[in-house]
Structure formats: structure tokens, C-alpha cells
Amino acid sequence: MLSKREKELISNIWERLTxxxxxxxxxxxxxxxxxxxxxxxxxxxxxxxxxSPHMLSHGKKIVLAIAEGAKDISQLTVTLGxxxxxxxxxxxxxxxxxxxxSHCMLVTLAxxxxxxxxxxxxAAMDKYLSAFAAVLAEKxx
Amino acid sequence: MVEWTDQxxxxxxxxxxxxxxxxxxxxxxSCHHSLCLRCLIVYPWTQRYFGGFGNLxxxxxxxxxxxxxxxxxxxxxxxxxxxxxxxxxxxxxxxLSELHSEKLHVDPxxxxxxxxxxxxxxxxxxxxxxxxxxxxAWQKFLTVVVFALGRQYH
Numbered sequence: 435m436l437s438k439r440e441k442e443l444i445s446n447i448w449e450r451l452t453x454x455x456x457x458x459x460x461x462x463x464x465x466x467x468x469x470x471x472x473x474x475x476x477x478x479x480x481x482x483x484x485x486s487p488h489m490l491s492h493g494k495k496i497v498l499a500i501a502e503g504a505k506d507i508s509q510l511t512v513t514l515g516x517x518x519x520x521x522x523x524x525x526x527x528x529x530x531x532x533x534x535x536s537h538c539m540l541v542t543l544a545x546x547x548x549x550x551x552x553x554x555x556x557a558a559m560d561k562y563l564s565a566f567a568a569v570l571a572e573k574x575x
Numbered sequence: 576m577v578e579w580t581d582q583x584x585x586x587x588x589x590x591x592x593x594x595x596x597x598x599x600x601x602x603x604x605s606c607h608h609s610l611c612l613r614c615l616i617v618y619p620w621t622q623r624y625f626g627g628f629g630n631l632x633x634x635x636x637x638x639x640x641x642x643x644x645x646x647x648x649x650x651x652x653x654x655x656x657x658x659x660x661x662x663x664x665x666x667x668x669x670x671l672s673e674l675h676s677e678k679l680h681v682d683p684x685x686x687x688x689x690x691x692x693x694x695x696x697x698x699x700x701x702x703x704x705x706x707x708x709x710x711x712a713w714q715k716f717l718t719v720v721v722f723a724l725g726r727q728y729h
Contacts (some may be wrong), residue, residue: 468707469714544698551699553616562616
């Protein structure tokens with residue numbers, strides 16, 4: 435459960451990340467593909483070399499979706515409606531992979547924010563990304 | 576038997592060479608790099624194993640608890656054992672695994688939680704020097720360690 439303070443923290447951080455969405459997104463994806471090679475199986479149709487145009491555009495898409503959700507976390511199910519349908523019926527990515535991506539996103543944020551990625555920020559971010567992943571998988575079955 | 580490339584061995588050895596254990600575990604003013612307490616704050620249910628450690632009531636209390644800090648150093652020294660025995664982590668950890676199962680009764684999923692926290696602490700400390708390739712080698716190492724620690728459970 436996210437406290438009011440945590441929701442504000444999350445909302446602020448993602449607003450600040452929006453201008454560098456493609457860098458953060460591409461970095462997180464690259465880390466995921468390098469650390470957990472099984473995740474590459476979903477991307478055989480894209481060029482996933484570091485910072486390729488595909489990686490930048492796909493990374494940007496993901497970060498902007500996460501940032502959009504962060505604006506009003508209590509409305510996540512509404513905000514993510516279309517993405518829920520996409521993932522459940524078209525993409526059908528095994529939800530275990532959401533955890534792997536979330537971990538790599540946390541590592542990316544830790545590299546980016548350094549000292550400012552405190553335990554409190556880490557906890558809030560982990561909770562938010564878990565909630566996001568759970569909502570994303572809601573229509574699977 | 577786990578196969579390590581020369582590159583992986585070098586990368587993992589480098590992380591340890593650059594790890595200042597005291598820095599990773601000590602709480603400074605904004606408690607950036609403290610491993611054990613990060614785990615206790617991010618995954619509060621892990622506090623169940625630290626009943627005898629005094630005040631863990633909130634993040635501040637945990638941050639200032641010297642027993643927690645000392646425990647973090649112990650854990651990192653335990654990881655040292657794996658680095659020194661990379662070709663047989665399974666056996667190097669046999670007694671530690673038994674200890675965690677039979678005496679400490681720690682749910683082995685906690686090893687994964689701690690290892691995720693450690694990756695993030697290291698990322699936070701090293702910044703972009705913690706490259707994707709380094710992260711991958713490190714993750715492989717931690718996965719082997721976590722598996723070895725859970726092996727004697729029955």
C-alpha cells in the first residue's frame with residue numbers, strides 16, 4: 435500500500451524523468467536483455483542493440499506509460515485499461531518478466547539517482563512498479 | 576558445475592575489490608549505502624528474523640541500529656567466501672545453507688530479496704560504472720550464491 439507521501443514522491447520523480455524518458459527506458463531494457471537473456475525472446479522483431487532507434491522509442495513508450503500512471507496512482511486500473519488489453523490478448527508476455535523489468539528499472543534509477551535513491555525512495559518505487567505490473571496483468575485470466 | 580568466462584571472473588572480482596564493506600553497511604546521514612537496513616526497509620517482513628536486534632520500529636530506528644550494521648558486514652564477508660571459491664560455490668556454502676535452514680529457519684526467498692537489494696546498493700554507489708555487462712555477471716554470481724544457500728533445505 436502506498437502512503438500519500440509515497441504517492442507524491444513517485445509522482446514527482448516520474449515527472450522529472452519524463453524529459454529523459456528514452457534514455458532511462460532504453461537503459462532499463464538493455465540491462466534486462468543483458469542480465470536476463472530469456473526476455474529477448476519477445477523482441478525478435480526489433481533491433482535491440484544498445485541505444486538503437488527501436489530501443490530508444492520502445493524505452494520511451496514504456497517510461498511515459500509508467501509516468502502517466504504515476505500522476506494518479508489511485509486510477510491505475512483506468513489509466514492502464516488499453517495497455518491491459520494489449521498485454522493480455524496481443525503481446526501475452528509472461529508476467530514474471532514484469533518483475534525482471536521492474537528490477538532493471540530500479541537498477542537504472544539507482545545508477546541515475548545515486549545517493550538520492552535512498553531506501554525510502556527505493557521502497558516506494560518498488561511498491562509502485564509492483565502495483566503497475568499487477569494491474570497490467572489483470573486481464574490475463 | 577557453473578562455467579565462468581574469464582571476463583565474468585574479472586568483473587566479479589573487480590566489484591569486490593572496490594567494495595568497501597564498512598561503506599556498504601554503515602548508515603551515514605542519509606543512509607545511502609546500507610545494505611541490511613535497505614532490505615529491512617524495502618521488504619519490512621524480513622524484520623521477522625531480527626527480533627533480538629532491538630529497535631526496528633521505523634526507518635530511522637533501523638538506520639541507527641548498530642547490530643544491523645554489524646550483521647551487514649557479516650553477510651558481505653559470507654559473500655567473500657563465494658568469490659574465493661567460484662568453481663565450487665555449492666560445496667563452499669554447504670554448512671552455511673544448513674545453518675540458515677536448520678538453525679535460523681530463514682525462508683530461502685529472502686536470499687533473493689537481499690541479493691536484489693545488494694545489486695541496487697552497488698548500482699547506487701557505482702552509478703553508470705555498473706554497466707549492463709557488469710550487472711549481468713553480478714546477477715549470474717548472485718543467482719549461483721542464492722541457489723547454493725538454498726540447497727541444503729529439505
